[in-house]
Amino acid sequence: MPDLRLVIFDVDGTLVDSQTDILGAMAMTYAAEGMPTPDRAAVLSIVGLSLPVAMETLTPGLDPARRDRMVETYKDSYVALREKAKVNETSPLYPGAREALARLHADPWTLLGVATGKSRRGLDKLIEGHGLEGLFVTSQVSDHHPSKPHPAMVLECLSETGIAPDRAVMVGDTTYDMDMARAAGIRRIGVGWGYHPANALDADVLIDDFAELEGAVDRLIGQPEEKSA
Template structure:
């Protein structure tokens, strides 16, 4: 059995706190459609879904052509907000995230990946803003996959790295992340600092409350799987 292992991270609500930009961009998209935006909590509840599915959920009564325009209005607003103050400031890393990423990246046997509802453009800008471009060997984005919780992203990450489900974990803050992990047969690790409440993470195998809890938990998981 290969000694390699794969640690896949969600992005929004897991690695970075992007809620201000998400809410502002969604509010802009609804305003362009002549609608009042949903509440902050309702908007954050769809984080993790691909944008087309998120808007269809938030505005199910609007015709598909308007929903499609809202996707573009959201993207344009998000990029404009990001350009205004920079990714590092508009979507800051959560406490301890960089240190844990660097420590895991330094382990020759550990491969890092991301599986996100962001577009390729959005992820590239975020990684560039934080100087994380070379950190993740596999990067799965919404452009090329069905929305979470479909397991396509994790299956692609496993295929790209040549690993089996028992050699991987998925770390995320939403029910969509944990359901995706379960569907793909990998260990799901929920985080308690993101956009879904802890009680929504029922499909998670574990839940952690801080980044410094992740390395020892991973070591425990790998030892059990060996």
Template structure:
């Protein structure tokens, strides 16, 4: 039996966190007295590490101001999450939990995460949604260069002992797709995320999680059995 690795992005792919992200970004810019970026611009940087995101949103500001924005954003985001709880602050997209449970129950598939979130942020999300034990590898922004650098995926492959040809990256942004291509990993895009689906150019595009079983079976025709819906 050949083990395969399915790696998921988090924000915009598994959970809808844009409400708190946009609110926290507005708060951060207000705290330094600068005009907040428009909502589409904020959605456009979701998935990047915060230092890279701030530099992209405010290229005319200096590095120390970017650092201040990062810290203000973190304070606001943690406050909003504490008030509502992680599950309400970043709800799972429809069908996500059932899909994860179904894949995790298989003995020929491993699941992983590669996210622009911090270790703390991912831990809070996993705790809030009761996702403990579903993912065998957690790659976060604390330990790697920002997407689309492939370091996260190289680490996931190394930790699991899986070859790139036996892995797939599922995400909603061009950063996810570019990261996967740089690592030699096949790409699956989702249409419900924060970058326009037309910009992703993935190997496969999902319109719902119901499409994933057939997609994986097409990629790996010799899976142990049909991936359950």
């Protein structure tokens, strides 16, 4: 019997271009505190980190109480924006993402997972909005784990599915994703369309189109029909 394999996806900057919602929620958060919003490049550079770490990175020296308040304001603002707009307009799937997910999901030996800096509430809203329910057998969020690049989210994906590290791969757009995967002992596929420069990603394979994903997965962790060694 072939060995199962696991493909773990980052979300923001990898599956969806959510910068409109992220930038909007961050602007609302800083405005609520009477503070100037960091510029676009700075905000996008922290996408993938858990919100407390992101806030501290954007504004070093924040009082912990203020930081926690800003985290909650951001979560509420993000959800409010999601409820007002169509998800395919402000957080659209990248071209080819839905088709690539469907092809991988159709293979009975390939499991799909998520490891994201989003909260559970934010991830659930996004999955519901795009009709992706049922695709991911494991989904890890920032509510229950240390921030990327700590490997906890990937390790929990492996634990929940029973997949060995050599049969798993992380797909992401940031150095946080790649460092997390490396720390967890799994292979790394970087995407060239996300929020960190592609040349900064220390990936095993770098792809520029979702059409290249399945081939990259096959090369790194083996095709589904292969027997275990």
